[in-house]
Amino acid sequence: MTSPNKRVGVIGCGPSGISVLSAFNQAQLNGQTIPEIVCFEKQDSVGGLWNYTFYTGTDQYGEQCHGSMYRYLWSNGPKEVLEFGDYSFRDHFGKPISSYPPRPVLKDYVVGKAKKHDIGRFVRLSTIVRHVEKVGDQFSVISENLKSREQKKELFDYIIVASGHFSVPSQPTYPGIENFNGRIMHSHDFRDAVGFQGQKMLLIGNGYSAEDIALQCNKYGVKDITISYRSSPTGFKWPEGVREIPQLDKYENGRFHFKDGSSDSYEVLMFCTGYQHHFSFLTEDIRLNAKNYLFVEDLYKGIILNKNPQIIYIGMHDQYYTFTMFDIQGCYARDYILGKIEIGNEAERTADIEYWGEYFSKVKDGHDEIDYQRDYVTDLLKYCDYPEHGHEKRAELLHRWKGERKENITTYRDKSYTSVMTGDVGPIPKTPWMKNMDDSLEGYINTI
Numbered sequence: 001m002t003s004p005n006k007r008v009g010v011i012g013c014g015p016s017g018i019s020v021l022s023a024f025n026q027a028q029l030n031g032q033t034i035p036e037i038v039c040f041e042k043q044d045s046v047g048g049l050w051n052y053t054f055y056t057g058t059d060q061y062g063e064q065c066h067g068s069m070y071r072y073l074w075s076n077g078p079k080e081v082l083e084f085g086d087y088s089f090r091d092h093f094g095k096p097i098s099s100y101p102p103r104p105v106l107k108d109y110v111v112g113k114a115k116k117h118d119i120g121r122f123v124r125l126s127t128i129v130r131h132v133e134k135v136g137d138q139f140s141v142i143s144e145n146l147k148s149r150e151q152k153k154e155l156f157d158y159i160i161v162a163s164g165h166f167s168v169p170s171q172p173t174y175p176g177i178e179n180f181n182g183r184i185m186h187s188h189d190f191r192d193a194v195g196f197q198g199q200k201m202l203l204i205g206n207g208y209s210a211e212d213i214a215l216q217c218n219k220y221g222v223k224d225i226t227i228s229y230r231s232s233p234t235g236f237k238w239p240e241g242v243r244e245i246p247q248l249d250k251y252e253n254g255r256f257h258f259k260d261g262s263s264d265s266y267e268v269l270m271f272c273t274g275y276q277h278h279f280s281f282l283t284e285d286i287r288l289n290a291k292n293y294l295f296v297e298d299l300y301k302g303i304i305l306n307k308n309p310q311i312i313y314i315g316m317h318d319q320y321y322t323f324t325m326f327d328i329q330g331c332y333a334r335d336y337i338l339g340k341i342e343i344g345n346e347a348e349r350t351a352d353i354e355y356w357g358e359y360f361s362k363v364k365d366g367h368d369e370i371d372y373q374r375d376y377v378t379d380l381l382k383y384c385d386y387p388e389h390g391h392e393k394r395a396e397l398l399h400r401w402k403g404e405r406k407e408n409i410t411t412y413r414d415k416s417y418t419s420v421m422t423g424d425v426g427p428i429p430k431t432p433w434m435k436n437m438d439d440s441l442e443g444y445i446n447t448i
């Protein structure tokens, strides 16, 4: 049994960190005593990936630049799926807004939730966590204020790692690639489609980044884009100027050669090959080893490190449910730390993990994946106190979304969804997404 008279260190204040801090604030509003909480955030503001930065490589402090989002990024799922159970879009914007907002709108919404819960009192901005290690029953954390360069060493009873996992690129190599004279980059460093006009682009990988960057670039006038897939083609009906071909084999004599025997030349090679779970600040005994899957083997209930349950990870799965899943994980973590949830011994926890692993092994396609993540979140909800928010119905929205993407990848963002919380119907955008070049908050709010 745990006690509230403890210190909790939270690493990262993106949507996952905000969810954790909001959960503790809610407990306090409900009259409960909460532990002392310190949240370390290396950026100058909260919001995680939703903060746009022009930096690539290293940031203004010489640290690895966290940002992977680009200008003109719009939500790739209907906002009705990620609507916070305790803070609706209507609460924030005061009127119905359409279903696929651009990045600044979602950032505004996330920050709105942070303000509602007054989380600023927990957060040390511009402060990076350099090192965490186990010391007796506690954890020593070395952090550094990036502005003053002052370092601090403190002890905590629980560590909640909410540092994200879409920031450190995963980047393969191919024979001969070092001889290519064009531009080589990872989607992590992609910021602006306009700069690629007139260039011929090869994108490696066909996940969400490849798909969206290809569409962005096509929208902003890049005429020749090839997507090279490893496992299987997406089967989307791409607009003119975008095509999908099998995996790259090698670069030789000025040409890229593919597994189907074809070859071509390009000016830009962009790896859209995803990201690594990377926690260099944690010692090996408490560091999560995971890939971007819906099931994470080392985590009980997808959040508690089985071999050391004082270490909690939030937001480490691949994500269909995003913000609401982080919120519910945050609630579970809070209630566990407050001693309201018993997690059993290691063998009992392992048995539960095996149940989910077994279930995951039967997942065959994207629709199964949606149901799997729905069921995972439903399971967490059984244990914690989170507002009713139509969780199960959101899976139906996701199934519909999958179908609409398949039907037409260039128009799916023009569809309307209905909030399962407020009943608000998202207005159909006046300008279709492929023609709308205004991704500002003001443009979006005032023209719908």
Ligand code: FAD
Residues within 6 Å of the ligand: 011, 012, 013, 014, 015, 016, 017, 040, 041, 042, 043, 046, 047, 048, 049, 050, 066, 068, 069, 070, 073, 074, 075, 076, 077, 082, 127, 128, 129, 130, 162, 163, 164, 165, 166, 167, 209, 281, 314, 315, 319, 322, 323
């Ligand atoms: P992050 O948002 O990555 O936040 C982690 C925070 O931890 C950051 O603020 C970082 O600065 C901080 N941090 C990291 N290391 C340290 C350290 N050592 N010390 C202190 N602070 C640290 N999701 C959607 O729902 N809809 C979308 O349309 C969508 N688009 C996306 C587009 C891209 C290109 C990417 C990469 C992801 C997208 N996502 C989208 C998924 C996105 O991961 C989540 O929406 C969300 O941002 C995850 O929140 P998080 O808090 O777990 O991680």
Ligand code: NAP
Residues within 6 Å of the ligand: 073, 074, 075, 076, 077, 166, 172, 187, 204, 205, 206, 207, 208, 209, 210, 212, 213, 229, 230, 231, 232, 272, 273, 274, 275, 292, 319
């Ligand atoms: P991802 O989903 O992990 O996809 C990685 C892709 O790279 C997959 O197609 C994978 O192929 C391929 N790949 C990995 N290693 C490879 C290798 N060695 N050789 C060839 N191909 C390889 O990563 P992501 O596409 O960057 O997406 C990350 C997150 O960002 C997702 O949550 C996504 O929703 C989000 N995102 C959102 C938007 C938006 O519009 N809002 C835009 C971009 C990204 P396999 O299929 O074979 O594994």
